[in-house]
Each structure stands twice: as structure tokens, then as C-alpha cells.
Amino acid sequence: xxxxxxxxxxxxxxxxxxxxxxxxxxxxxxxxxxxxxxxxxxxxxxxxxxxxxxxxxxxxxxxxxxxxxxxxxxxxxxxxxxxxxxxxxxxxxxxxxxxxxxxxxxxxxxxxxxxxxxxxxxxxxxxxxxxxxxxxxxxxxxxxxxxxxxxxxxxxxxxxxxxxxxxxxxxxxx
Numbered sequence: 593x594x595x596x597x598x599x600x601x602x603x604x605x606x607x608x609x610x611x612x613x614x615x616x617x618x619x620x621x622x623x624x625x626x627x628x629x630x631x632x633x634x635x636x637x638x639x640x641x642x643x644x645x646x647x648x649x650x651x652x653x654x655x656x657x658x659x660x661x662x663x664x665x666x667x668x669x670x671x672x673x674x675x676x677x678x679x680x681x682x683x684x685x686x687x688x689x690x691x692x693x694x695x696x697x698x699x700x701x702x703x704x705x706x707x708x709x710x711x712x713x714x715x716x717x718x719x720x721x722x723x724x725x726x727x728x729x730x731x732x733x734x735x736x737x738x739x740x741x742x743x744x745x746x747x748x749x750x751x752x753x754x755x756x757x758x759x760x761x762x763x764x765x766x
Contacts, residue, residue, distance in 0.1 A: 607681040609694040611674050616665040649747045656734045657757050670708035709763045717753045728760035
């Protein structure tokens, strides 16, 4: 895993980026990434309706957004990809450059670990702007209004800044 944090002088964490390095040579990683979502989907009903709905939404998002790093290995001709799980900044520090610093530092760490590319999915317009500014390429967009349950009800309501998922990929320069 790659974790970058930014804190104030008094130790308060004001931003974090969490990501993992996926290695194409890791059969365990491939098995875990493919099998765990399947397993969770088969037992989610045991944890109640909310969990079952969350798991169904997650599977629907993965199928529409194609958030699978494994096909990228051949396309990008590489063995390691950094897959981002989260980027979060305290509201008090929005637009202070912390998000940019976290992304750049995690990219440095990824390169040190042999990654040739990174991928992620954004959910808001501010993070989308940040990643575009940092050279990421938007490959796919899925609007919240397109994510419906079996009865045709949307899973997620749009807001002013949250309307869609956008998949981004960035190939690192040598």
C-alpha cells in the first residue's frame, strides 16, 4: 500500500491519499481482486438490506466504470500499477495545495516501487479538476442517474458537485 499524509505542526492530519500497488505477477492479487467481490456479493444479504444494496451498487459501478487494473497491464505494457482508493482533504484546507502535494508524493512512491502508471475513479468535480491538472486522462464517465436498482430507482442522488464517476489513468514519464 502507498499512504501519503499531510499534517499541521501540531500533528493534525489534514489530508490523506491511500492507494495500493498492483503487480501483474501476483496470482494472489489477481485471485483476491476477482474472488473477494464475488464472495462478498454472495453473503451480503446476511448483513442486512443496506449492506446488500451497497454491494449491488458497488458491483454495478465496477461493471460500468471498468475499475479493473488487470487489463491495463497489457495495454500499457507494464508490470505494476498504482490503484488509488482515496484522496481526502480537511474542509479547512481545501484549495491550499495539499491534495496536489499528496498526489505528487504518492506518485513518487509508486515510481520508487516500480509502477509505470496509476488509475483511479473520481466522484466529484473538484477532484476531477485536480487530476486533469496533474496530467491524468479521463477514460470513462458514468453518471449517477445511470446507476439504478432492479426497480429503476437511482442509487445515488446528484448534488452540485457530485454527479458522476470518472475513471482516470496516467502513465508516468520515465
